[in-house]
Amino acid sequence: MKRNIHAPEIIVTLLLMLISIGVFPYSALCEVQEETLSVLGSRETETTATGRFSRLISRTAENVTIITATEIEALNAHTLADVLATVPGILLETQTGSASLAYLHLQGSNSGHVLVLLDGIPINNLADNFPDLGFVPAYIIERVEVVKGAASSSWGQALGGVINVITKSPDAERTASGALSASHGMRGTDDAHAEISGTSGHLGYHLAGGYFSSGGFQPNTYASLGSAYGKLVYDLPGQARGIFSLHYTEANRGELSFVPLDVEGKDSLRRLTLALSLNKPLGDQVELEISARNSNSKVQIDAGLISSHSLLQTIKDAESVRGGSAKLLWHGSGNVMVLGADYDHVRLNQNDALNHVDILNREADRWGFYLNDTYTFGRFSLSAGARYDITGTSGDQISPSVGMTWQLTENTTVRGYTAKGYSLPSFNLQRGAEKVWTTQIGVESSDIPYLWLKGTLFRNDTWDITDFDSQSGQYVLERQIKKGVETEARTTPFFNTSLSMGYTFVDARRSADDSIVKDLPRHTAMLGLRYDDGAWLRLLVNGRHIDMQAASFHNGSYAGFVWDSHLTVTPLGRGEQRPEFFFSLHNAFDRPQYIDEAYKNPGRWVEGGVRCRF
Amino acid sequence: MPILRGLILLIVALACALPAVADAYQVLLLISSRDKVYQEAVSGLRQGRDFSDRVIFLSDYAEADLARTIREDRPHLIAAVGDRALAAARKVRQIPVVSLMAVSFHRIPGSTPNITGVDLFIRPEHYMNLFAAMKLSRVGVLYDPEKSGYYLKKALQQASKSGIELLPKVVKSSEEVVGQLAKSRGEMDAIWMIPDASAVSHQSAEAYFLFSMRQQVPVISFSSSHLRLGAAVVIEADQEEMGRQAGEMVRAILQGTPVSELPPTTPRKIMLKVNQRVLNHLGIPAAAIMRLPNFSKE
Structure with missing residues (x-):
């Protein structure tokens, strides 16, 4: 698939425009701190919506990590994959750079076990239940919330966890504001995007578009990603609010060229997602939300021979998901309860384009009904939830969960959580769901001066897990126990500098013979340094080491740390009307870090750019 | 798809048909969070309950659209409890604001004549x-x-x-x-x-x-x-007493006293x-x- 759009012209034009204009007004996102609670010995912490309603993090029993827009910007991220690569406990195999296919590992689970949501709408495909993280541009993201461990009692199929991506909303305070950003890097890696946002009368809008392209960092690897995003918010009578959103993305990617096997692969994707929702308060304590969604995607995967450039196989997938949700939220004193239902009609047509044969033409109706509740009393909170799913393809599933938090001191929270979860197999397989019982106990504390610490012990007892038996050449169902520990630490800033570390250990074994499950990360270590003088300079340095336990025939290589650094310079200071120049050095020491020699990680490369808000 | 069509129809119907059910009220009680630190002050403020109010906890919302609430509900005044509540209420220029339990209150510039309240600092x-x-x-x-x-x-x-x-x-x-x-x-x-x-x-x-x-x-x-x-x-x-002080200001404003005649005050008890x-x-x-x-x- 040839790239048919060339971005450099657009980027150069944008850069020239920016330089000629000079400076831009800058709308600082002013986070108001609750100083009163801080000085009076209480504390207000971040909230998360990972359980289908907003809760204080300190009252959330699940193991949750939040990445904010500010952090995303500091990373100079291009796609969701770039953002998640920095989260302790998550391992991404990003093959050819930012927009390429990225395989996800989370507490011993793989990509198909993790539900990735864009504003509550799943992006996992039907064909493989695979979430394409390189397909979500970073510029549309306001915030990412990650739940590590089964979250099926809220979201349905989410055996390994949920990654909830919340997109940007209209600027409620101005009629027009926006941002422009452009960057250029090695191997023709260019990214340009523009956003405009505002509210006029009853109507709020956020419109954005962008284009990313890269010549790729391995032979026959390239990526182009064009995207458009829009969100309209309209205030209706009686405090009701209607929200319409549109997200269109198209990508062309060369994913593979492996000479020893004389094979190359590429794909092209198109996806359009439309969503309409209505929020309506029914009094001070009750809120109703109803939404409808329609998502259509087309994917073409070509596999061929390098030597002759002849095609071996062309598979075309056409997927559609149409559905809706309704939920009733009740905010009582110390109690939050949500009752809801989801419905989707899903359809997949898979076609062998070379032989003009339909491989699969399948559709199903999927229903889910859930009830989640969090009750807070004194220093404790108790969460309980249950969900009943009619999957249409893999039987009916019941997913209960129960969790508790204990505010041990003002700065220390202990969490416990146990839940049953499931994930759906590939849509073209007549197979039951894969299942898990997860149990997690964790503690988060800033009681030790200058330190923030978080630790979690987890045990994921999984069964009906599909694995390929190389001896019999067949897929088999296995029981696998994944036990481990996840730790994170951060220091408070000292001379504008703070340090961070994360370490995750996963011991994944087959129950049948206690053998280690290969190709899953066993040790993952992350180190970070952040310098921010609050005015001119911000520097992030991140390093990660992964012991992947790859099977020997993959010829993987993953010794040492891969170091990335991101520098942001604001020569005119931060605040209104200030351009930001950013530079990134990726894989500074050119280290290999891959499971399979056919999919090598990018070596050292650099990029730089400028962004401005107005 | 009949179910989807039905759902969209339901959304549109609800958007059109659900009436503006909120009753008229006098005071919009805007509270930063449900933290218990604020409970005593709010209890003092509402003592007697001789005015009607609507309570909004800002922590319940990712972003509460206050301008819209004011526009549609037309309360006579806002009682803002906490710093986030005060910061949100400051953007409203057209109606009086009584601040309570906000350590940032004394940093409000004198150019905001619609704001008064009870300072958290003791003389x-x-x-x-x-x-x-x-x-x-x-x-x-x-x-x-x-x-x-x-x-x-x-x-x-x-x-x-x-x-x-x-x-x-x-x-x-x-x-x-x-x-x-x-x-x-x-x-x-x-x-x-x-x-x-x-x-x-x-x-x-x-x-x-x-x-x-x-x-x-x-x-x-x-x-x-x-x-x-x-x-x-x-x-x-005494936080409950501070609430009562703010409640007195609220009642005075509701009875027609201009905000300019109710200067910011310090805790009484x-x-x-x-x-x-x-x-x-x-x-x-x-x-x-x-x-x-x-x-x-x-």
Whole structure:
């Protein structure tokens, strides 16, 4: 698939425009701190919506990590994959750079076990239940919330966890504001995007578009990603609010060229997602939300021979998901309860384009009904939830969960959580769901001066897990126990500098013979340094080491740390009307870090750019 | 797809048909969060319940559209409880705002004539009288000029009248507290904690009491939560009474009194609390402290 759009012209034009204009007004996102609670010995912490309603993090029993827009910007991220690569406990195999296919590992689970949501709408495909993280541009993201461990009692199929991506909303305070950003890097890696946002009368809008392209960092690897995003918010009578959103993305990617096997692969994707929702308060304590969604995607995967450039196989997938949700939220004193239902009609047509044969033409109706509740009393909170799913393809599933938090001191929270979860197999397989019982106990504390610490012990007892038996050449169902520990630490800033570390250990074994499950990360270590003088300079340095336990025939290589650094310079200071120049050095020491020699990680490369808000 | 069509139809029908059910009310009670710290003040504010109100907890919403609520509900005034609530209410220019339990209240510029309320800071003369009764002459105080510079100015004026030497130490964040205290060893015979978020936070509070223990100097604070940590004496505002004060302002505005005639005020009922064990340990007699007038004592 040839790239048919060339971005450099657009980027150069944008850069020239920016330089000629000079400076831009800058709308600082002013986070108001609750100083009163801080000085009076209480504390207000971040909230998360990972359980289908907003809760204080300190009252959330699940193991949750939040990445904010500010952090995303500091990373100079291009796609969701770039953002998640920095989260302790998550391992991404990003093959050819930012927009390429990225395989996800989370507490011993793989990509198909993790539900990735864009504003509550799943992006996992039907064909493989695979979430394409390189397909979500970073510029549309306001915030990412990650739940590590089964979250099926809220979201349905989410055996390994949920990654909830919340997109940007209209600027409620101005009629027009926006941002422009452009960057250029090695191997023709260019990214340009523009956003405009505002509210006029009853109507709020956020419109954005962008284009990313890269010549790729391995032979026959390239990526182009064009995207458009829009969100309209309209205030209706009686405090009701209607929200319409549109997200269109198209990508062309060369994913593979492996000479020893004389094979190359590429794909092209198109996806359009439309969503309409209505929020309506029914009094001070009750809120109703109803939404409808329609998502259509087309994917073409070509596999061929390098030597002759002849095609071996062309598979075309056409997927559609149409559905809706309704939920009733009740905010009582110390109690939050949500009752809801989801419905989707899903359809997949898979076609062998070379032989003009339909491989699969399948559709199903999927229903889910859930009830989640969090009750807070004194220093404790108790969460309980249950969900009943009619999957249409893999039987009916019941997913209960129960969790508790204990505010041990003002700065220390202990969490416990146990839940049953499931994930759906590939849509073209007549197979039951894969299942898990997860149990997690964790503690988060800033009681030790200058330190923030978080630790979690987890045990994921999984069964009906599909694995390929190389001896019999067949897929088999296995029981696998994944036990481990996840730790994170951060220091408070000292001379504008703070340090961070994360370490995750996963011991994944087959129950049948206690053998280690290969190709899953066993040790993952992350180190970070952040310098921010609050005015001119911000520097992030991140390093990660992964012991992947790859099977020997993959010829993987993953010794040492891969170091990335991101520098942001604001020569005119931060605040209104200030351009930001950013530079990134990726894989500074050119280290290999891959499971399979056919999919090598990018070596050292650099990029730089400028962004401005107005 | 019939179900999807039905759902979209339902959304559109609900959007059109659901009436604006919210009853008219007089006061929009905007509260930063459900934290229990605010409960007493809110209880005082609503005592008597002789006005109608609607309560919005900002922490329940990712972003509460206050401008729209004002436009559609047309309340007579906003009672803002907490800093986030005050920051949101400040953007509303057309109706009066009564602030309560916001440490940032005194930083509101004079150019916002629709805002009044009850300050969280207690008048400095109360502390000066206490320092005099404790026979303290050199009292250190950590503060951020941007957050409590105005209060320190008043305190310094009051201190010079009372013959007390205040030793202000500037901190710009709670991380600087430990270092600033370390530099102040031997300089002071007491340390005064004021409600300044750069100087006092969950993280930094302990540093004051460690300093107190090692230097054998008393800590005088504004919050009784510090007593159990090791504060010697606390002068604290009665939060329910502050709520009542704000409630009186609310009623006056509802009865037609212009905001300009209701200047910002300081807490009316203040309480003196001592940690007898710490006072004994430091050899400070409690009798003179307990004889101080103008306090409710515990």
